[in-house]
Amino acid sequence: MKIYSYSKLSTFENCAFQYKLRYIDNIKVDKDTIERFLGNTVHSTLEYTYQNRENLLKKDKPKEAMTELFNYFWRKDYKDSITIVKRGKGAGDYKSAGARCIERYFDKYYPFDQNKVLGMEERIQIKLDAEGKYLLNGIIDRLDETPGGGLEIHDYKTGMNPPSQEKIEKERQLALYHIGVAEKYGGRKISLIWHYLMSGIEFRLEKTESQLQGVKEETMGVINEIEATEEFKTHKGPLCNYCEYFGSYCR
Numbered sequence: 001m002k003i004y005s006y007s008k009l010s011t012f013e014n015c016a017f018q019y020k021l022r023y024i025d026n027i028k029v030d031k032d033t034i035e036r037f038l039g040n041t042v043h044s045t046l047e048y049t050y051q052n053r054e055n056l057l058k059k060d061k062p063k064e065a066m067t068e069l070f071n072y073f074w075r076k077d078y079k080d081s082i083t084i085v086k087r088g089k090g091a092g093d094y095k096s097a098g099a100r101c102i103e104r105y106f107d108k109y110y111p112f113d114q115n116k117v118l119g120m121e122e123r124i125q126i127k128l129d130a131e132g133k134y135l136l137n138g139i140i141d142r143l144d145e146t147p148g149g150g151l152e153i154h155d156y157k158t159g160m161n162p163p164s165q166e167k168i169e170k171e172r173q174l175a176l177y178h179i180g181v182a183e184k185y186g187g188r189k190i191s192l193i194w195h196y197l198m199s200g201i202e203f204r205l206e207k208t209e210s211q212l213q214g215v216k217e218e219t220m221g222v223i224n225e226i227e228a229t230e231e232f233k234t235h236k237g238p239l240c241n242y243c244e245y246f247g248s249y250c251r
């Protein structure tokens with residue numbers, strides 16, 4: 001039985017050929033984009049901050065310490081081979097934008113004690129049907145327990161433009177995580193929170209049972225489509241510029 005993930009499904013929906021190269025042929029290409037690198041660096045900074053919150057609280061200048069942590073992760077992992085697609089932008093622009101995300105997050109949430117953190121990069125399994133034929137794995141950026149005993153699924157986004165409310169309501173990733181968390185923790189109120197860190201915009205939603213059922217059916221439909229696909233076609237478009245196979249395995 002194959003186990004899927006949100007990223008596998010969205011890769012297939014964006015370009016079936018990319019899905020084949022990445023997940024069927026297992027072709028690994030050591031090529032990263034600045035957007036992915038920035039996202040990973042911000043995620044690492046927030047993960048480390050929550051895990052070492054007590055240390056941060058002891059600092060004379062906690063905001064500067066948190067920004068320095070971001071700079072440290074950036075310096076440690078940055079490689080000259082990282083691709084910058086947008087014309088007129090350099091790595092320094094992205095680094096400054098990332099540091100601003102961290103400062104804005106600090107201003108809003110310091111001392112980071114709004115909830116009890118149950119897990120960072122929390123792994124969950126998502127079962128879409130009673131028989132367990134349709135399974136996904138997921139990794140939640142942060143799972144919190146509120147003072148009232150509810151659960152919050154937090155997701156950090158570093159894309160430049162936040163989506164509309166309508167798009168967020170149709171978004172599948174956190175709804176899938178909701179299904180996995182409900183199965184693991186049972187019978188508790190669950191809220192979904194998207195942090196769009198570049199703009200400081202936050203979306204917060206709760207899903208009804210019928211909405212979750214709709215997400216299950218839609219997702220099983222995508223899995224059926226993947227499994228029935230014989231010819232994995234290319235889908236050329238603006239996303240090709242960000243694809244690791246562009247110029248080598250796909251022209």
Ligand code: SF4
Nearest residue numbers: 015234235240243250
């Ligand atoms: S370069 Fe474009 S068409 Fe080719 S695999 Fe990547 S996303 Fe698909």
